[in-house]
Amino acid sequence: MDNMYTEYYLVVDLATGEAEEIELEEEFVQEYVGGAKLNMALYEEHKDGDPIVLGTGLLTGTLVPGSCLGVITAKSPVTGKVAHAPFTWSAGAELKLTGYSFVVIKNKAANPTYLWLHDEIADFVDASELWGKNTWDAVDVIRDEQGEDRIQLLSIGKAGENKLSTAMITNNYWGTGDRFGFGALFGEKNLKSVAMRGMGELEVDDPDAFIEKTKSVFDDVKSQVGDAKGLDAIDYAKIPADLKDAAKKQLHRVEADFNSPLAYKFFLKYREDPSVMLSTDVEEPGVLVSDPIGYAAIANAGVVPADAGEVLEAMFKLGLNPVAVASKLTAKDKAGAIAELEKFAESSEADKFDAVFSPIAPMSDRTEAAYIAGICPVLVAKAEALNADIFAELASIGTGLDFKADAFKM
Secondary structure, eight states, rough: HHHSSSSSSEEETTTTTTTEEEEOOOOOOOHHHHHHHHHHHHHHTTTOOHHHHHHHEEETTTTSSSTOOOOEEETTTSSEEEEEEEEEEEEEHHHHHEEEEEEEEEOOSSSSSSEEEEEEEEEEOOOTTTTTTTTHHHHHHHHHHOOOTOOEEEEEHHHHHTTTTTOOOEEEEEEEEEOOOOOHHHHHHTEEEEEOOOOOOOOHHHHHHHHHHHHHHHHHHHHHHHHHOGGGGGGGOOOHHHHHHHHHHHHEEEETTOOOOOOOEEEEOOSSSSSSSOOOOOOOEEEEEOOHHHHHHHHHTTTOGGHHHHHHHHHHHHOOOHHHHHTTTOSSSSHHHHHHHHHHHTTOOOOOOOOOSSSOOOOOOHHHHHHHHHHHHHHHHHHHHHHHHHHHHHHHHHSSOOGGGGGOOO
């Protein structure tokens, strides 16, 4: 594939420690496009190895607003179906720029392992000393070991190591949109983490036309998103008023995903003054609320609003899905809730639900198209300018192939 994707996709066999590069053919992309749709085709093709597929969309890592999306596709231990969960921030773009737009992970490693993707190279690294560490410590160790602070990681904590259906794959220190227990699948495979650092480049068939069109789309999206940020940006998260009040007192900054005009993530500081902007000797001052719905679920479970950030932090460190475990909390104070979470990371079952795409944003036809194109579903929920017709036009300009809106349906 000459444009918008890397030349190869990667098939990793954890059992043998071998990685095979397979050409990503133009005809294959024309048929399956990318993201969740192409992931699904790769899942079926490599089904014998109980695969986990990490993939990107045609528009991931480009100038298109919200082009941050990576997609995890696997059979969920929660739903029993093959499902798709998003990972955003910078990790989706980072995966593509490693040299592999798609990675199929098969079978089980004999010992704890992490996969290190960089410069069109896949290394299998012993993770025995990382097994048992929380996600935050694992990130620090791997970044230090590889000598690069900008490495993006998909990792598991204790819950994933214990193969629990409430386990969540985390992105660096923070939660992802994994509602499907995919963290348990990493644990089943003895896979502690996938570490990614991308220094590659993407080719575009008609750069001038692509830039002109993306600028027009960005202007439309920005006008629809408006100026709402952080707590006020995601109205469907249904954050209770008392939790909003507590969060505003702890609010340090807001953040957006890669190339997105919607800063819906917000960092809370509760171990030092939130107005402090310079780095201090406080090593863990707070938490990035990357999952507003999970954050709201903690308060709705009755946890003291001022303590919700620290409880969310504990969930992220343990690799627990906040939505799956918040309703199980009985303690209302911080210490009691965190003690319960430690027990949940040893043994806990997720409630069953019926979904194919991770419910982190309202589902619509545009959401499905976004999961294929590689665009953040949270942004798409706010911006009608991001739709299948626009994705098809941008994909056609970028690749030189002819895509129609119907291509962006599963």
